[in-house]
Amino acid sequence: AQSVTQLGSHVSVSEGALVLLRCNYSSSVPPYLFWYVQYPNQGLQLLLKYTSAATLVKGINGFEAEFKKSETSFHLTKPSAHMSDAAEYFCAVTKTSYDKVIFGPGTSLSVIP
Amino acid sequence: EPEVTQTPSHQVTQMGQEVILRCVPISNHLYFYWYRQILGQKVEFLVSFYNNEISEKSEIFDDQFSVERPDGSNFTLKIRSTKLEDSAMYFCASTGTGNSGELFFGEGSRLTVL
Numbered sequence: 279a280q281s282v283t284q285l286g287s288h289v290s291v292s293e294g295a296l297v298l299l300r301c302n303y304s305s306s307v308p309p310y311l312f313w314y315v316q317y318p319n320q321g322l323q324l325l326l327k328y329t330s331a332a333t334l335v336k337g338i339n340g341f342e343a344e345f346k347k348s349e350t351s352f353h354l355t356k357p358s359a360h361m362s363d364a365a366e367y368f369c370a371v372t373k374t375s376y377d378k379v380i381f382g383p384g385t386s387l388s389v390i391p
Numbered sequence: 392e393p394e395v396t397q398t399p400s401h402q403v404t405q406m407g408q409e410v411i412l413r414c415v416p417i418s419n420h421l422y423f424y425w426y427r428q429i430l431g432q433k434v435e436f437l438v439s440f441y442n443n444e445i446s447e448k449s450e451i452f453d454d455q456f457s458v459e460r461p462d463g464s465n466f467t468l469k470i471r472s473t474k475l476e477d478s479a480m481y482f483c484a485s486t487g488t489g490n491s492g493e494l495f496f497g498e499g500s501r502l503t504v505l
Contacts, residue, residue: 310492321482321498322434329491368434372492376422378447379484379494381434 280305280371282382290388297341297356299385301369304350311352312370312379313343322368328352339363364389393417397483397497405505407472412500414466414483423466424484424494425458427451434482440466473504 285300303309311328326337333345339362343354352369369382396415404410416423425437439446440458457469466485470477480501484494 312493314496322494322496324493327491327493375488375490375492376439376441376446376486377492378424378436378439379492380436381426383433 280309280373280380282369282371282380284367284369284382284385286385287383288386288388290390291359292390293361294358297354297359297363297387299354299367299369299387301343301352301354301382302350303352303369303371305371305373307373309371309373310375311343311345312372313337313341313352313354314368314370314381316366316368316384318365325354325367359387359389361389361391363387393495395483395485395495395497397481397500399500400498401501401503403503403505404473406475410470410473410477410502412468412470412481412483412502414468414497415464416466416483416485417487417495418464420485420487420495422446422486423458423460424486425468426482426484426496427479428482428499429479437468437481470502473502475504478502478504 281304283302313325314322326335328345336342341356366384368384370379372379398413423440428434438448438452455471459467480499482499483497
């Protein structure tokens with residue numbers, strides 16, 4: 279069965295600082311991995327996805343994530359945080375194109391001016 | 392850009408009442424899902440639906456829940472007799488061929504059970 283853990287339910291960074299949100303997954307088969315962002319009172323928006331092509335995946339808003347099979351990790355990074363990045367971030371995994379997507383517990387990102 | 396639409400955006404109901412949440416998935420998608428998110432908690436899978444039948448359901452999706460695709464465009468979630476603990480945001484999602492598992496989500500329907 280798939281599962282996702284996200285280390286740190288809440289992360290605070292200063293504006294302009296590096297953002298690092300951690301995600302580790304468990305999967306019995308090569309997974310598809312995703313990062314979704316949720317702004318307050320809104321739905322889930324895809325930031326980026328890994329589908330077994332390049333291990334370094336670039337997404338929207340300057341975010342990127344690196345798939346490391348040996349570490350079963352898919353950490354999300356952004357070189358320089360912006361105030362508008364404050365949101366809830368969810369790492370997610372699925373085993374096929376159409377199977378259910380399992381979400382991690384989420385990390386709330388705060389950006390301090 | 393095609394999007395998933397959900398109605399109502401917010402519904403308040405009394406405990407024990409029936410609720411129907413509606414979703415219009417992206418038109419060429421064939422796989423449909425409902426998720427829920429209790430306030431401040433994780434996004435939980437409820438049910439997946441393909442070819443007019445349930446593909447998979449979670450433990451949360453008990454006999455009080457049902458889904459239907461009544462007319463080829465709408466995809467509905469019915470809660471037969473709501474409980475206080477059903478209060479949550481309910482998200483509909485869809486996906487299709489070539490999306491590599493990416494789910495396209497609606498904005499959600501907030502259900503408040505009093």
